[in-house]
Amino acid sequence: MSALFQFNGGVKPATHKARSAQTPIDTAPLPTLLVVPLHQSIGSQPRPLVRAGEHVKKGQRIGAADKWLSSAVHAPTSGKVLAVEERVAAHPSGLSALSIVIAPDGKDEWIELEPFDPATLPPERVREILRDAGVVGLGGAVFPSHVKTEAAKTRALEALVINGAECEPFMTCDDRLMRERAEGIARGVAIFRDLLRPRRVLVGIEDNKPEAIAAMLSAVEAIGEDFTVVPVPTRYPAGGAKQLIRVLTGKEIPADRRSPEMGAQCFNVATAYTAWRAVAFGEPVISRIVTLTGNVERAGNWEIRLGTPLREILPLMRPKADTNRYIMGGPMMGFELPSLEAPIVKASNCIIAGSPSLFPPPAPEMPCIRCGACARACPHELQPFELYWFARARNFGKTQEYKLFDCIECGGCSYVCPARIPLVQYFRFAKSEIWSRERDKASADAAKARFERRQAREARERAEKAERLAKASERKAAPASTAPNDAAPDETEAARKAAIAAAIERARVQREGVQAGNTGDPDATRREEVAGAGIGQCRAVDAPDAGQDSRREGQ
Amino acid sequence: MDFITPPYLTQDISIRRIMWRVLAALLPGIAVCLWLLGPVILAQLAIATLTALAAEGLMLRLRGRPLAPFLGDGSAVVTAWLITLAFPPLAPWWLTVVGVAFAIVVAKHLYGGLGQNPFNPAMIAFAVCIVSFPALMSQWPALDAGAGFGERLALILGQAPRLDALTGATPLDALKTALRLGEGQVGVAAATADRAVFGHIAGRGWEWVAAGHLVGGLWLMWRGTIGWRVPIAFLGGMTMVSGALWLWQPDGFANPLFHLFSGGTMLGAFFIATDPVTGCTTPRGQLIFGFSAGALACLIRIFGGYPDGVAFAVLLLNLCVPIIDLYTQPPIFGMKK
Amino acid sequence: MLTAILIMALGAVILGAALGYASIRFRVEGNPLVEKIEAILPQTQCGQCGYPGCKPYAKAIAEGEAEINRCPPGGQEGVVKLADLLGREVEPLDVEERPRQVAFIDERSCIGCTLCLQACPVEAIIGAAKQMHTVAAALCTGCELCVTPCPVECIRMEPVREKIDGWKWKYPVFEITPSKRAA
């Protein structure tokens, strides 16, 4: 066993894990309705492959990854597509996202599965399989795994870190998975190993899960691999990818570098398991293990189909009467689900029923006294109180100077804050503000570029027109000038004005009609008239000055 | 249903508890004062506490803030107690009131109240009063005068003439005056000769108060309420400067032990300089802050125009805090070389 | 008296000569301030400040001709940033702030007149004569310049709908009240 390293800070909240860790993983019954959001991973939104009314089979691809940084989604069961529309998402905003709504037909009929022997496939093919099977990081970050299996070009990978730490309180889905399906995990790790060719493979598991450690040890031995299973000290957030890499290898991955550049890569145990199922059995990711716990009669782990609305899994957990919220993810980094209709997605590792006694409403936020407890707890050695000070004052430049974007939002600072300041909330606010500003800045720059291009063009056109006019007047001065040339502009002008007046009148009539409830399309004659009115307008493009005149008249 | 934000779990700790712990840590020092001076110190504490709460309440009301959480957080009481312990114990009541009110109103609430003041309110009070009323601020009770509680209370309430018999100079002041008047003729040994309570250290028993604060401060450190860096560096700075001067001219300067146990050294090291709001927050910054404050306090005390330098030293370092913090930011995760 | 005048005059001549030489020797062209100001302005080119576009307004600010609180799309935040850059006091925006909007063309009414095309300073309206016009929402800066020219009043401003991708965490506001009442 290799020597372990430490990371700064961290906290030790009560784990609350015992309740849900006792019983084996059970399979959730088929729900009456499935709402599968298309966008379940980091990267671009997959393109929907089905339309309302189509019949889909279990495992059929319903959303295809368009770009490399994207991941496919699949039908969790066979049935009929009811709609492809915006449905409320499992997202703290409570906003909707494009989802595929499927009514199960009860047959649960698989598509034809295509199993492979991972050892015989070229690496490129394996990555494609992973992408098309929708394998993403199931620890909660949902980063597409096929992208992460691309080794850095510059250096060989030193350590492949497999994350079985599961440091969030309440959560036991990885624990149960390791206890029950250790061999599948180990075989999945072997797939990643073959893709990345690291010098060593380290499986980190927090030492409060002795059964999982034992199961993983024997599974690794059983399949004859040389993976090292390392118990790591229980301390939140030891299961953060960067913290686990630090503990196991001593490497610190800065915020602006990707871990392979530093010679390490990290996968969750559940991801490894789904990777193995995807390659060796051809099964895409259509379900996941979810811990259902908290203020419930029956806590445990269930294998739940992706897209199952929260409402449908309530009977499994039997929330107590005073339950007032449902939290997706752990109590440190999770968020409150906006609605009972929000579906289980690839990121849903845990659903906690909350009650006022379990998660009491926050004590009033007091001012920061700069006691530094947050800095001592911060695993990234930031100065959260400084970040808070500037985030609160909306001084975003300063927050970036204090490395806001190195914050992993683990919540350790808020956990220890004596002033009860929702620090993470301030940091998320500042981050999303900065991102939005960057977007605004980019679009403002683009707008400026278009504006300047337009101005340049107008100046050029004006110059050209002036030139034309000068030439025309020269011609006019010459005795050879002809009369029609003089008359033409006046005629078109008059025609155009008449056309505009007619159009205004029609629009008025139409608006009145619309107000009266007539929302039908304009009839064919009207369309013709519209087309006819356009003739005069065509000239307006050539003569912007004239156009401006008419506008002034309009006012 | 109210909106709560992650993390949904939090540690059981609050500002109020921190403040109460600081108050508890002041008790040993107060107990020694009680032994030296009798219950009159309690009257002084009561005046200061009531003034602080009244000023805090008034400012909260004027600023339209809720009273309960802020009056209850204990920060105003901490300021009041620190002012009482830093001021001469028999200072007239109005001096205490002026000091406390100025601290709470100007030094604290004009900057937005708890957590936002750049200067230590208690030390602002001390500086304002020593600049405005230098004579009153230098009169410390003569412990051998044997005055009763009634007499002392009358003194505080301004009912009795401020007799020289009842009040004298602090050991620091006495030393300084003796050295100045003596033009180098009178040595330190002579100037501190008649003080034999604590083995010739700081004279007349005031070192016992300092020892009380030391005990309270060490308890705070042990409980983790204050870090070790600031107090240790403060005492280190004080020892270094006074020690260097003492080694250079043993007869011209008092020994480090005298300085550590006289004036506001212990109170300053453990309770004033450790104020997280006005102090440095980075580890290296805290060492710089503590050491500079200690050294500066010693320099001002020995060479400056005021009997004690702790208040000015702390204020001057408060000034430097933003700059020190800026240049001592610790390297973050992944950025270490 | 005469010596005094002579000496002052001499001093003035010497210093004047030195300054005159320096102003030639150390001449600098252009005013880089304009660019910095323009970088802060939102580039809507809406003209609500009374200047034809963001650059002229930036120029006016740099030359001290315009107040910094004339840019509604930039909002109060823009004013703060300008004040910061220029070392001026922050002033309240002289018009009220509105949520971000984009223009929307009711395609049933559009007659394809291209007037809005000409009005749009940032070429966010797509269309040609005789054909329906439409606004490229991603390009629209919400300047409203296209609304009035439309002869059939088919353009209206709509507030931008929030999407998950661009969703922002809200500023955490917690009333400081006793926790009993909150429950």
Added chain:
Amino acid sequence: MPHYLFIVIGAVLVNNVVLVRILGLCPFMGVSRKLDTAFGMGAATTFVLTLATGATYVIDHLLLMPFGLEYLRTISFIVTIAAIVQLTEMIIQKSSPVLHQVLGIYLPLITTNCAVLGVPLLNVANGHDFLESLIFGAGSAIGFSLVLVLFAGIRERIEGADVPAPFRGVSIAMVTAGLMSLAFMGFSGLDKYR
């Protein structure tokens, strides 16, 4: 040597030009909103002030005193300083446009910085010789820069504080300057030991 040391200590700390002599308040309040500008202003003022003390000393001793024109001191000092400031501005604009940008309109303000006029006059009043004048000028300028930078650091922090509305901005800065001045009183007597 200790003599010059005491002049420096006196000029930087004990009789700090801003906090004790209350000179040069305009740039002190105006250019202390940001640390970067404060640094730049401090550097520029140090340069100008040192130069000005030297130049005014020369003018005073070579021009004014021989001709008995001491009554022209103030105006001739002002003219000299104004010229030096102009020169500095032009040089900075050429050599470091960034610094010029940062200092903005405050560079010409050095002309009207009363500290720059006050220090040469104090030199005359204290009867400093040339070297003493230079040291006193540089010391005062360093003292000015020091408190300017410290003040800017504090103001940057106060910016985020929940200051009551009537005190926001310059008011709280004034209060802060007052409290700084109070703190600097602690130095009193340090330059006159024995």
